[in-house]
Amino acid sequence: MPAAALTSDAVEIAPGVHWVGALDPHLRSFDIILKTANGTSYNAYVVRGESGVAVIDTVKESYAGDFFRRLESVARYDEITTIVLNHLEPDHSGALPELLRRAPQARVYLSSRAQMMLKALLKPSGEKPPQYIPVTTGDEVDLGGRTLRFLHTPYLHWPDTQCTYLVEDGLLFSGDVFGCHFCDARLFNDAVGDFRFSFEYYYAHIMRPFREHVLDAVALIEPLELRTIAPAHGPILRHQPRDYLHRYRELATPRLHNEARSEKTLLVFYISAYGNTRHMAEALAAGAEAIGGVRVSLYDLEGGEAGVFTDLIEEADGLAFGSPTINADAVKPVWDVLSSLTTVNVKGKLGAAFGSYGWSGEAVRLIEDRLRGLKLRVPVEGLRIKLVPAADELAQCRALGEQLARHLTGRIEPREIDLAALA
Ligand code: FEO
Numbered sequence: 001m002p003a004a005a006l007t008s009d010a011v012e013i014a015p016g017v018h019w020v021g022a023l024d025p026h027l028r029s030f031d032i033i034l035k036t037a038n039g040t041s042y043n044a045y046v047v048r049g050e051s052g053v054a055v056i057d058t059v060k061e062s063y064a065g066d067f068f069r070r071l072e073s074v075a076r077y078d079e080i081t082t083i084v085l086n087h088l089e090p091d092h093s094g095a096l097p098e099l100l101r102r103a104p105q106a107r108v109y110l111s112s113r114a115q116m117m118l119k120a121l122l123k124p125s126g127e128k129p130p131q132y133i134p135v136t137t138g139d140e141v142d143l144g145g146r147t148l149r150f151l152h153t154p155y156l157h158w159p160d161t162q163c164t165y166l167v168e169d170g171l172l173f174s175g176d177v178f179g180c181h182f183c184d185a186r187l188f189n190d191a192v193g194d195f196r197f198s199f200e201y202y203y204a205h206i207m208r209p210f211r212e213h214v215l216d217a218v219a220l221i222e223p224l225e226l227r228t229i230a231p232a233h234g235p236i237l238r239h240q241p242r243d244y245l246h247r248y249r250e251l252a253t254p255r256l257h258n259e260a261r262s263e264k265t266l267l268v269f270y271i272s273a274y275g276n277t278r279h280m281a282e283a284l285a286a287g288a289e290a291i292g293g294v295r296v297s298l299y300d301l302e303g304g305e306a307g308v309f310t311d312l313i314e315e316a317d318g319l320a321f322g323s324p325t326i327n328a329d330a331v332k333p334v335w336d337v338l339s340s341l342t343t344v345n346v347k348g349k350l351g352a353a354f355g356s357y358g359w360s361g362e363a364v365r366l367i368e369d370r371l372r373g374l375k376l377r378v379p380v381e382g383l384r385i386k387l388v389p390a391a392d393e394l395a396q397c398r399a400l401g402e403q404l405a406r407h408l409t410g411r412i413e414p415r416e417i418d419l420a421a422l423a
Contacts, residue, residue, distance in 0.1 A: 009073065013045070013171075013187075013236055016047065019045055019236065021059055022042045030091075038195070040181035040234070041234060044095075045230055053080050053143070057085065059091070068099075080106045086163060087160060088121055088160050089158060108133065110133075110160070115134050137220065149165045149167050150162055153217040170227035170228065173232075175231065177217060177248075179232050179234050189235040189239050198234065205343055209342070218252065227241070265295045265297070265318070266297070266404060268297065269334070277324050280397045281354070283394040287401025291406060291409065297312070306340040318349060320404065323364075324363065352382060354382055354383040356385050
């Protein structure tokens with residue numbers, strides 16, 4: 001770690017614009033689930049105009065001392081007219097309560113969703129509440145010769161998130177967007193170590209579940225003149241910043257070539273100890289195939305790892321999982337795939353479960369619960385078959401496949417309602 005990491009200096013990133021964030025080089029996991037081999041940084045910024053000073057975001061509470069030392073080296077608290085909150089997660093809002101105490105005159109600009117969330121984040125203190133101003137795309141703040149313009153970019157990575165563009169300098173304060181957990185006191189992307197793996201890893205875990213929102217944000221940012229992107233984590237992107245924008249577009253764009261683009265896609269995953277669940281999977285797949293309009297793919301999870309299926313799952317229309325029940329549970333390879341789905345958006349896809357069992361058969365219900373928890377549609381009850389499926393039971397599997405295909409293609413047969421039974 002270069003010696004600069006140990007100083008309390010603010011760093012000028014453009015004339016009158018300073019980085020006043022904090023470095024956390026020893027962090028090894030973030031939000032519990034993300035690995036951070038190189039630690040992280042909590043980037044906050046100060047923008048000086050002729051008639052006001054703006055603070056863009058703060059830092060994690062335990063690093064507030066570093067933040068205030070750097071802030072005080074470039075501005076007095078009574079000069080601060082504007083506080084911008086691009087994102088409320090505590091790694092960026094941790095020092096906010098203290099900043100509001102030190103600069104109570106500042107007006108706070110944030111998205112309308114953030115304003116609602118802030119109430120839960122800042123518990124009532126008895127002090128006079130600050131003046132909150134909800135903003136959205138196109139709203140501006142004039143700092144005197146410098147203009148902050150807001151861009152509404154929700155879900156990147158919380159519903160509250162926005163970006164802030166310093167118009168005259170072509171400088172985008174992007175919040176988590178284009179960020180990564182990579183701590184290097186040299187700060188700028190053309191000076192730090194190679195952080196490509198961290199940029200991609202961060203995208204995959206933080207942004208990927210919201211890729212439609214990523215594409216919306218990219219469309220908002222693309223027309224801007226971009227001289228610098230200043231994210232809330234990791235290197236400041238002053239060298240070829242547009243490359244990172246292009247990479248986001250690539251990453252968020254569907255990446256698989258689907259030869260059967262006009263068809264719906266159904267992925268059938270199974271694992272089988274004695275071939276029984278496999279026979280069920282094959283019959284289900286054959287039933288779905290027979291309906292037409294659905295491209296069916298069959299995968300044995302005994303021969304694959306969860307990660308390789310992520311792209312397929314992200315782009316599929318339907319997912320069926322087959323597992324035997326062992327020790328009252330579905331088996332680990334199935335859970336590995338199901339737990340990996342938190343990094344992709346599966347909401348609204350069709351889901352189904354099936355499996356052979358010996359005496360209790362909990363796996364199917366447990367898989368269905370997980371699918372519903374992930375907000376998949378599970379319109380057809382799963383199929384459990386005791387031990388070896390007989391011919392009539394394989395016909396039930398085939399019928400399940402047919403039903404799934406009909407749901408996928410919108411050709412659901414009308415249910416016959418027995419009016420007499422309703423009476
Ligand atoms: Fe860096 Fe979503 O907080």
